[in-house]
Amino acid sequence: ARAAGPTDQDIQKDAETPGDVLTYGMGLQGQRHSTLKTINTETIKKMVPVWAFSFGGEKQRGQESQPLVHDGVIYVTGSYSRLFALDARTGEKKWQYDARLPEGIMPCCDVVNRGAAILGDKVYFGTLDARLVALNKDTGKVVWNKKVADYQAGYSMTAAPIIVNGKIITGNSGGEFGVVGAVEARDAETGELVWTRPTVEGNMGTLNGKESTMTGTKNASWTGDLWQTGGGATWLGGTYDAETNSIFFGTGNPAPWNSHLRPGDNLYTSSTLAINPDNGEIKWHFQTTPHDGWDFDGVNEFISFDLKKDGKVIKAGAKADRNGYFFVIDRTNGKLQSATPFVTQTSWATGFDLKTGRPIYNDANRPPNPMDGGGAAAGQGKPIFAAPSFLGGKNWMPMAYSPDTDLFYVPANEWGMDIWNEAITYKKGAAYLGAGFTIKPLFDDYIGALRAIDPKTGKIVWEYKNPAPLWGGVLTTAGNLVFTGTPEGYLKAFDAKTGAEVWKFNTGSGIVGSPITWEMDGEQYVSIVSGWGGAVPLWGGEVAKKVKDINQGGMLWVFKLPKA
Numbered sequence: 001a002r003a004a005g006p007t008d009q010d011i012q013k014d015a016e017t018p019g020d021v022l023t024y025g026m027g028l029q030g031q032r033h034s035t036l037k038t039i040n041t042e043t044i045k046k047m048v049p050v051w052a053f054s055f056g057g058e059k060q061r062g063q064e065s066q067p068l069v070h071d072g073v074i075y076v077t078g079s080y081s082r083l084f085a086l087d088a089r090t091g092e093k094k095w096q097y098d099a100r101l102p103e104g105i106m107p108c109c110d111v112v113n114r115g116a117a118i119l120g121d122k123v124y125f126g127t128l129d130a131r132l133v134a135l136n137k138d139t140g141k142v143v144w145n146k147k148v149a150d151y152q153a154g155y156s157m158t159a160a161p162i163i164v165n166g167k168i169i170t171g172n173s174g175g176e177f178g179v180v181g182a183v184e185a186r187d188a189e190t191g192e193l194v195w196t197r198p199t200v201e202g203n204m205g206t207l208n209g210k211e212s213t214m215t216g217t218k219n220a221s222w223t224g225d226l227w228q229t230g231g232g233a234t235w236l237g238g239t240y241d242a243e244t245n246s247i248f249f250g251t252g253n254p255a256p257w258n259s260h261l262r263p264g265d266n267l268y269t270s271s272t273l274a275i276n277p278d279n280g281e282i283k284w285h286f287q288t289t290p291h292d293g294w295d296f297d298g299v300n301e302f303i304s305f306d307l308k309k310d311g312k313v314i315k316a317g318a319k320a321d322r323n324g325y326f327f328v329i330d331r332t333n334g335k336l337q338s339a340t341p342f343v344t345q346t347s348w349a350t351g352f353d354l355k356t357g358r359p360i361y362n363d364a365n366r367p368p369n370p371m372d373g374g375g376a377a378a379g380q381g382k383p384i385f386a387a388p389s390f391l392g393g394k395n396w397m398p399m400a401y402s403p404d405t406d407l408f409y410v411p412a413n414e415w416g417m418d419i420w421n422e423a424i425t426y427k428k429g430a431a432y433l434g435a436g437f438t439i440k441p442l443f444d445d446y447i448g449a450l451r452a453i454d455p456k457t458g459k460i461v462w463e464y465k466n467p468a469p470l471w472g473g474v475l476t477t478a479g480n481l482v483f484t485g486t487p488e489g490y491l492k493a494f495d496a497k498t499g500a501e502v503w504k505f506n507t508g509s510g511i512v513g514s515p516i517t518w519e520m521d522g523e524q525y526v527s528i529v530s531g532w533g534g535a536v537p538l539w540g541g542e543v544a545k546k547v548k549d550i551n552q553g554g555m556l557w558v559f560k561l562p563k564a
C-alpha cells in the first residue's frame with residue numbers, strides 16, 4: 001500500500017473533486033475547468049487577495065508554474081528548479097527545495113518550470129539539468145533523484161510530469177540543440193525506468209545509448225544520419241484520457257530549423273502522438289507540420305472532450321497549434337475532423353486536406369535554401385516574411401475547455417517574422433538552428449488575443465485583445481468565468497459566454513503562470529503565480545523591446561470572496 005496521500009484514483013478523478021488540484025491541467029485530460037461557482041460573474045466583483053508569497057531573489061523570473069493543492073498545502077514550483085510547500089490558509093512556508101544546478105545548463109527559452117506532480121507521500125518535478133526529483137511531500141526530503149538525459153548535450157526539463165496508474169510520465173527539452181525527443185515512464189515509487197519512447201524515427205531501438213523497450217523503426221522520413229540529432233522534443237509534457245487509455249504528447253520542431261538540410265516528413269516531429277501508457281507504443285500520430293521549416297513546433301497540449309456535432313458525440317481532442325491552426329481530431333484513431341486558422345496567416349499553407357490530414361503547402365512561404373543565394377551575407381538564404389512567427393499563434397501556455405459553454409479559450413498571439421536559413425553542422429551542446437529571425441507585430445494596438453473558439457465550427461465567438469503578447473495559461477469555471485493573466489501584471493476574469501471583462505487585479509509583475517481554483521473550508525479560492533519572463537523577452541525581436549520594462553520576480557497570489 002502506498003503511504004498516505006493522493007491515490008491513482010484521486011488523480012484520475014481530479015477534475016470532479018474541486019477540494020484539491022492534483023494534476024497539471026486540473027484533470028489529466030487537461031481541460032482546466034472547475035465545477036465551482038461560488039465565485040461567478042456577479043460575486044467576483046468583490047474578490048480580494050488573501051495572502052501572497054515571495055519566491056525570493058536570485059534568478060526569479062519566468063514563473064510559468066501551475067500550483068497543486070492537497071490537504072491544505074500548496075505545492076508550487078519556481079523558476080530555476082525550486083519547489084515550495086506552503087500552508088494554503090496562511091501562505092506560511094512549510095519547506096523549500098532548491099535543486100543545485102551545475103554550470104552549463106542550456107534551457108533555450110529561460111529558466112522556467114511549469115509545475116509538479118503528486119502521488120502518495122511524494123511530490124515530483126523536473127529540473128533544468130534534465131533530472132527528475134521525488135521529494136517527501138511533508139518534509140521536502142529527497143526520496144530519489146534520477147538523471148533523465150545529458151544536460152551537456154543540451155537536454156533540459158521544463159514541463160510538469162503527469163502520473164498515470166503508478167507511473168510518472170515525462171518529456172524532455174532541447175530541440176534547439178539537436179537532442180532526440182522522448183516520452184518516458186518511471187515507477188513513481190522507485191524512479192526506475194519502465195519504458196522509453198523516442199519520438200524521432202530511426203531512434204526507436206536505442207536512446208542515448210540506453211536500451212529502449214521499443215522495437216526498431218527505419219528512418220524512412222529522414223535523410224542520412226540526421227535522425228540521430230532530429231529534435232522532436234516533448235518539452236511541454238502530456239495529457240491522459242482514461243476512456244481511450246491514451247497519453248497524448250506533442251512533439252517539437254525537427255532539428256535543425258533549416259528544412260532544406262533534411263528532406264522528408266521528419267517523423268514524428270511537430271506532431272501529436274497517442275501513446276499506450278502501459279508500454280509506450282504509439283497508437284496513432286497526427287503531424288501538424290510535416291517537414292517543418294518555420295519552427296512551428298507541435299508540442300501544444302491536446303485536450304480530450306466530447307464533440308457534439310450533427311446529433312452525434314465524437315470522442316475528440318483539440319489542439320491550438322503554434323502553426324496557427326485549431327485542430328479537432330478523433331482521439332480514438334487520430335483522424336482529422338477540422339483544421340481552422342485562429343490567427344492571421346501568410347498562407348504558409350492554404351488549408352488542410354481532411355482526407356489525408358496533411359497541409360496544402362504554399363511553397364513560396366517556405367524559407368528559401370541558402371544554397372540558392374540572395375541573402376544579406378555569404379551563406380545566408382533570402383529572408384521571407386511569415387506569420388505566425390516561430391513563437392506561434394499559440395506557444396506553451398495552455399488553453400481551457402468548458403463543458404458548460406462547449407467553447408475552448410485560447411491564449412493566442414498575432415505576430416509574424418522575417419526568417420532566413422543558414423548553413424549549420426551539428427556540434428554537441430551548441431545551438432543547432434541554421435536559421436535567423438526577427439519577430440514583428442502585425443497590428444499597432446495589440447499582439448495578444450484571448451479567443452473563445454467553437455470546436456464544432458472553428459469560429460471565434462468572442463475575443464479579448466491585449467497590448468502585450470499573452471503568455472499565461474487559462475482557467476474556466478462553472479461560475480461562467482474565464483481567467484488568464486497578462487504581461488502587464490493583471491490577473492483578469494471574463495464572462496465565459498460574452499467575453500466581457502468582469503474583474504482584474506495587478507500582481508506587480510507580468511503573469512506567465514496558469515491560474516487554479518479550489519474549495520477549502522466551504523470557500524472558493526483562486527491562485528496565480530506572477531513573475532515575467534519566458535521566451536518573449538529573450539527572443540521577441542521588436543516585441544521584446546516593447547516589453548523589456550516589465551519587472552521580473554516571483555510571487556504566488558491567493559484570492560477569495562470576503563466572508564459574508
Ligand SMILES: O=C(O)c1cc(C(=O)O)c2c(n1)C(=O)C(=O)c1cc(C(=O)O)[nH]c1-2
Binds near residue numbers: 064176297390533536
Ligand atoms: O524544442 C524544445 O526543446 C523547446 C523547449 C522549450 C522549453 O523547454 O521551454 C521551448 C521551446 N522549444 C520553444 O520552441 C519555445 O518557443 C519556448 C517558449 C518557452 C517558454 O517557456 O516561454 N519555452 C520554449
Ligand SMILES: [Ca+2]
Binds near residue numbers: 176
Ligand atoms: Ca523548440
